[in-house]
Every structure is written in structure tokens, then in C-alpha cells.
Amino acid sequence: MNFDKNFKEIISSQAISITGGLVAGTFLAVRIDELMLIPGLLIILPGFLEMRGNISGTLSARVSSGLFLGVIKPKHIKTRVVKGNLIASFFLAMVVSLVLGLVAFVFNYLLMDTFVIKILLLPIIAGALANLIEVPLALMFTFMLFRRGHDPNNIIGPVLTSSGDVISIISLLVTLVIL
Amino acid sequence: MNRLKHRLKHLQRLQKVKRKKHHQLIHQLHKKHRISKKTLFYVKEYGAHSNIPRTIIRESLKVLIFASIISSLGGLALEQIKQIFLSVLPLIILLPTMNNMVGEFGTIIASRFSTMLHEYGLKKKLFLPELKQLWNQILVISIITTVLTVVLAIIISYFSNSEFDVMVSLKILAIAILTTLIMISTLFLIGVWAGKHFYRKAEDPNNFLIPLLTSIADLMNILVLSGLILLFF
Numbered sequence: 001m002n003f004d005k006n007f008k009e010i011i012s013s014q015a016i017s018i019t020g021g022l023v024a025g026t027f028l029a030v031r032i033d034e035l036m037l038i039p040g041l042l043i044i045l046p047g048f049l050e051m052r053g054n055i056s057g058t059l060s061a062r063v064s065s066g067l068f069l070g071v072i073k074p075k076h077i078k079t080r081v082v083k084g085n086l087i088a089s090f091f092l093a094m095v096v097s098l099v100l101g102l103v104a105f106v107f108n109y110l111l112m113d114t115f116v117i118k119i120l121l122l123p124i125i126a127g128a129l130a131n132l133i134e135v136p137l138a139l140m141f142t143f144m145l146f147r148r149g150h151d152p153n154n155i156i157g158p159v160l161t162s163s164g165d166v167i168s169i170i171s172l173l174v175t176l177v178i179l
Numbered sequence: 180m181n182r183l184k185h186r187l188k189h190l191q192r193l194q195k196v197k198r199k200k201h202h203q204l205i206h207q208l209h210k211k212h213r214i215s216k217k218t219l220f221y222v223k224e225y226g227a228h229s230n231i232p233r234t235i236i237r238e239s240l241k242v243l244i245f246a247s248i249i250s251s252l253g254g255l256a257l258e259q260i261k262q263i264f265l266s267v268l269p270l271i272i273l274l275p276t277m278n279n280m281v282g283e284f285g286t287i288i289a290s291r292f293s294t295m296l297h298e299y300g301l302k303k304k305l306f307l308p309e310l311k312q313l314w315n316q317i318l319v320i321s322i323i324t325t326v327l328t329v330v331l332a333i334i335i336s337y338f339s340n341s342e343f344d345v346m347v348s349l350k351i352l353a354i355a356i357l358t359t360l361i362m363i364s365t366l367f368l369i370g371v372w373a374g375k376h377f378y379r380k381a382e383d384p385n386n387f388l389i390p391l392l393t394s395i396a397d398l399m400n401i402l403v404l405s406g407l408i409l410l411f412f
Binding site: 025 | 235246247258268324398
């Protein structure tokens, strides 16, 4: 067993993730009654929480590859490649939010015989709110970690997950208040 | 200076090459000008003449929509076992952490294996020493973190006025460890297979592997967890 730099990076980032996850879990346990007011919310919850990995995680992995290859310079964020990645990430986040809403709406209607329009709007508004914070955060963390000599691939996932869970659940609760 | 201009001319030619498959030009440029294959791949994919958002959206959209639908199926399973979750407080606290952990291991496997593919390409040998090392690291870390998470979730629920039961706690620990072991083995096997598949198709595995593995992780994690909960409780 090789306890190298990667091992230490993964285990320390997991510690961050556990903390974030437990905070989110406790928050969920405390606020579960409010979230359960909308039927079928649990249908969108895994996909909504997963979105930060799929969108921000992929953005970070692409930028990391570019940084390692030298195509993206660590001191120049405002480049064509980075801007292109940001635009694509926001667009994808909105499409995924729409799909999540549609799927939950259809499942609700077909399996639970309930017609709830809120379930369609909820992930779209909450997704926009969450990704406005999460996507720039992912980019900032990737550059910062690379500049400090770490491999962002090992660390960014848990960092984004723990921060993303809390941001996503808060976005959902804020959207519930708005709606 | 002349040589540099010559290289630039070749790189511009490369950007115009269709992305669908590895072009002979990559091998020629790699051999003649000693430019690494991974740099040439990145130039071809995200070069000056490519529309970066369009390239990323085109490659990611289908797999992301697929991932969302798969996750929603997991959510549907979660909806079915809602009552059990609500009755066992540590499980509610544990759920996001467990889901995160498995998803994160999926992300680490996907991104590290994608980087390995970019660096070493496709080797005949199925498991590189680097890949074996990654597996050992993930296995040890996952067991440590699972035990730690369960202990913390039980402590939090105890301080949230929930009763402490040794048998229930042991059952939760067994469920968590079994779920983690089943999940990381599955993710590793699928990650290696799918990574090689996408690399062979000359696509950037980063764009496919992370959404694929995290959605599989989210769906299977909930299904395995639900099955084990039904079995133990």
C-alpha cells in the first residue's frame, strides 16, 4: 500500500466531504417536513444534488486537463477556452434542471396521479440559483488548487460536493419560499 | 523561427481535421515535431477554430439527460422507502454523505483514469500499476471514511434526542460498509471499461465518465442501500 501524495489528498478531501455531507444531512433531517410538502420532491433530489458533480465536476476536470497540458495558463482565467467552458456549463445546468422537472412532473402525474406544476418550476429556479454560485466556485477552486501545486482531480470532487450539497439544499428551500 | 512557423501551420491543419477519429496527422506531428499526443488531442478538441461551448454541449448533453433520468429513477426508489428513512434518523443524516462518498469515488476514478488514458493511451495490459494503486487507495479510504461517517451520524442523531440502540447501530454500520464495497467495485469496473471505450472513439473521457459514473453511483447506491435496509430492518 502506497501512502503517497494522492492518498493524503484523497483522504483529506474526504474529511471535508464528510463534514459537508453530515451538515447537509442534518439540515435535511431538520427541514424534511418542509421539503416533503411538495409531492415527488424526493424524485428530483438525487439528480439535483448530483448536478454539481456532473456540471461543475466535469468543468473542473476539463480545466484541470488543460492546465496540466499547458493549454490553459494558471495565471490567465479570462481565456477563450475557460469562457467557452463556463458558457457550456451554465447551458447544460439549465437543460438538466428542466429535464429533472419534466421527469418528476411526469412520474407524479402517471404514478401518483397528482398534478403539481411547482415540481416543474422548482428545479429550474433552484438550479439557476445554485449554479450561479457553484460553477464560478468550481473554476476558482480548480485554478487555486493547481497554482498551489495540488492535483485538482483528487480534491475538487469532495470540495464541490460538500459545498454543493449545502448550496443546493439552501437553493431548494429559497425557491420553495419564492414559489 | 522557420521550424516554429512550420509547426504552427501543422497545428492549424490539425484543428480543421474532423474530430470523429484519431487522424494520421496526430501521429506524424507527434513523431516529427515531438509534440505530445495529449496536447495534440486537446488542440484538436478545443483549438482556435473550434466552437468550445458547442463541442462541450454536443458531447455532454445526451449523457447528462440520460444521467438525469437515471437519477430520477433512484429518486423514485427513495420515494418508495420514505417511511423507513423517516423512522431511522441516522439513515436520513447518513444518506447525503453516503451518496456523496460513492459519487466522489466515481469522480476520482473517472478523472484519474481519464488522465491516465491521456498520458499513457490504451495499453494491452488491462490493469496498469497506476490503476492497481488507485484501486488499493480507494478501497482503504472508502472503508475508513464509511466507518467514520456512520459513527458521526449516530452521535449526531443521539444528540438530536434520538434513542441509541446498539443493534440498530451495528445494522447501519453493516449496511453502509456493504453498500460502499459493492459500489466502488462496480464503479471501478464500469469506469475502466467505459473510459477505454470512449477513448477508443476519440472522445475526451472526462466529458462522459464523470456523468456516467456519478449517475450509476446515485441510482445503484440508493437501490443497494434500499435493498440492504429492507434486508436488515
